[in-house]
Amino acid sequence: MIDLxxxxxxxxxATGTVAEYVAAASARGIGTIAITDHLPLxxxxxxRDPSVAAYAMPEAELGAYVAEVTAARDEAAAAGGxxxxxxxxxxxxxxxxxxxxSVLKRCAFxxxxxxxxxxxxxxxxDPDRRAGYASWDVRELWERYxxxxxxxxxxxxxxxxxxxxxxxxxxxxxxxDLAPLYEAAAAAFAEAAVAVEVNTAGLRKPCAELxxxxxxxxxxxxxxxxxxxxSDAHAPAEVGSAYGEARAALIEAGYSSAVxxxxxxxxxxxx
Ligand SMILES: [Zn+2]
Ligand SMILES: [Zn+2]
Numbered sequence: 001m002i003d004l005x006x007x008x009x010x011x012x013x014a015t016g017t018v019a020e021y022v023a024a025a026s027a028r029g030i031g032t033i034a035i036t037d038h039l040p041l042x043x044x045x046x047x048r049d050p051s052v053a054a055y056a057m058p059e060a061e062l063g064a065y066v067a068e069v070t071a072a073r074d075e076a077a078a079a080g081g082x083x084x085x086x087x088x089x090x091x092x093x094x095x096x097x098x099x100x101x102s103v104l105k106r107c108a109f110x111x112x113x114x115x116x117x118x119x120x121x122x123x124x125x126d127p128d129r130r131a132g133y134a135s136w137d138v139r140e141l142w143e144r145y146x147x148x149x150x151x152x153x154x155x156x157x158x159x160x161x162x163x164x165x166x167x168x169x170x171x172x173x174x175x176x177d178l179a180p181l182y183e184a185a186a187a188a189f190a191e192a193a194v195a196v197e198v199n200t201a202g203l204r205k206p207c208a209e210l211x212x213x214x215x216x217x218x219x220x221x222x223x224x225x226x227x228x229x230x231s232d233a234h235a236p237a238e239v240g241s242a243y244g245e246a247r248a249a250l251i252e253a254g255y256s257s258a259v260x261x262x263x264x265x266x267x268x269x270x271x
Pocket of ligand 1: 007014
């Protein structure tokens with residue numbers, strides 16, 4: 001079992017220390033866990049809306065974060081525990097590439113998840129900001145989100161695309177055929193040589209399905225995009241959550257292996 005997406009207390013909206021996550025992974029038989037807290041947000045974004053500071057670790061704590069994960073990795077290795085990877089989840093909305101790139105360069109990450117949580121500065125996945133959906137045509141929102149996600153994948157900053165259809169989180173899904181959006185994204189991800197995670201957090205949200213959906217996963221498989229698996233845990237109790245469902249969805253889509261990243265290099269693991 002692998003879990004390549006978990007968050008700690010350091011991002012201010014999750015609970016649990018790195019050591020508690022590693023202990024939870026060990027108890028659940030997870031062989032490889034990547035700690036992937038939210039990369040600090042840009043001072044420019046925080047200046048525009050100070051409340052977004054609660055979405056990521058403060059920039060001043062990046063060094064302490066890396067030290068905490070590295071210590072837990074060494075401790076687990078010495079104790080025969082799970083493999084611990086140093087990861088991060090970066091916000092790669094348009095305009096943030098230079099800032100994110102400069103922060104990413106400072107640390108020797110194993111894996112970088114690239115995600116889009118903001119459209120025009122609106123945190124569309126925050127339950128407290130759901131009112132924002134009222135000012136969008138749902139199809140236009142989806143098209144814009146997918147455009148931004150494709151740009152994020154093409155930035156060269158990320159190894160893995162995070163929760164690729166996050167825009168469905170609260171059940172706002174356009175009517176009509178979504179296949180062209182999925183096909184275009186899958187082709188772009190293949191071109192960018194990024195992997196996509198099967199993220200089980202969607203099962204715990206109003207949309208009540210994996211990110212990405214089965215039709216999207218099928219498109220990714222046909223395009224030859226590699227996959228990994230993450231719980232997006234925001235508490236140690238969620239580590240490895242719904243791993244069986246993620247694995248079953250991958251097999252159903254035709255995958256026989258996933259990838260993990262060590263020093264930013266993909267390595268295949270059988271499902
Ligand atoms: Zn989070
Ligand atoms: Zn995320």
